[in-house]
Amino acid sequence: MLYLLLGLLLNLAAPQLAAQQLAAPQVPRAPYVATPSDVVERMLRLASVTSDDVVYDLGSGDGRIVIAAARQFGARGVGVDIDPARISEARRNAAEANVEHLVTFRLADALETDVSEATVVMLYLLAAQNVALRPALTRQLRPGARIVSHNFAMGDWQADEVDTFTSADGHTRTLYLWRAGNQP
Numbered sequence: 313m314l315y316l317l318l319g320l321l322l323n324l325a326a327p328q329l330a331a332q333q334l335a336a337p338q339v340p341r342a343p344y345v346a347t348p349s350d351v352v353e354r355m356l357r358l359a360s361v362t363s364d365d366v367v368y369d370l371g372s373g374d375g376r377i378v379i380a381a382a383r384q385f386g387a388r389g390v391g392v393d394i395d396p397a398r399i400s401e402a403r404r405n406a407a408e409a410n411v412e413h414l415v416t417f418r419l420a421d422a423l424e425t426d427v428s429e430a431t432v433v434m435l436y437l438l439a440a441q442n443v444a445l446r447p448a449l450t451r452q453l454r455p456g457a458r459i460v461s462h463n464f465a466m467g468d469w470q471a472d473e474v475d476t477f478t479s480a481d482g483h484t485r486t487l488y489l490w491r492a493g494n495q496p
């Protein structure tokens with residue numbers, strides 16, 4: 313009897329679940345590629361990071377961006393990554409750099425992360441992920457918060473600054489800066 317009832321409930325819910333899946337198409341995920349240290353420096357400078365900042369890196373890899381912000385400027389930081397191996401690595405790196413009191417790493421989906429306490433958001437994700445993040449960034453960030461993206465734009469959002477240069481490894485890099493509150 314119980315199984316009959318459960319079966320009936322699942323059948324009733326099935327069309328709703330299917331509709332939700334259709335309504336929420338999967339956004340492709342950026343693979344792990346670390347930002348070289350000279351480019352990290354440039355991202356921190358472009359965002360004008362200071363000790364007053366709370367720096368979020370959405371897709372934080374080995375944690376290098378928030379760790380550098382903490383080490384050099386005393387900024388608080390939060391790294392978010394979907395890959396548990398990256399989160400463990402980032403925590404180890406934070407301990408080695410003696411910045412565990414300033415940084416936190418969370419195993420989570422960047423697209424479901426609350427960024428309302430961030431004053432700086434760093435991104436090295438795919439263009440489609442950046443676009444998918446726009447509604448949350450618009451809703452949650454306070455005016456004046458800075459968003460810096462390595463190599464990928466934000467759809468038709470006009471950047472406040474664009475920095476194109478050749479990094480130490482010989483690659484051409486573009487960094488984009490947006491200030492929250494300046495978007496349409």
Ligand SMILES: C[S@@+](CC[C@H](N)C(=O)[O-])C[C@H]1O[C@@H](n2cnc3c(N)ncnc32)[C@H](O)[C@@H]1O
Nearest residue numbers: 341342345346347371372373393394421422436
């Ligand atoms: C290109 S790497 C950048 C790593 C680091 N931010 C850096 O610049 O060195 C992208 C990272 O984003 C993570 N990632 C991809 N999609 C994600 C998602 N939806 N939520 C959280 N992390 C994600 C990957 O696991 C990977 O570590």
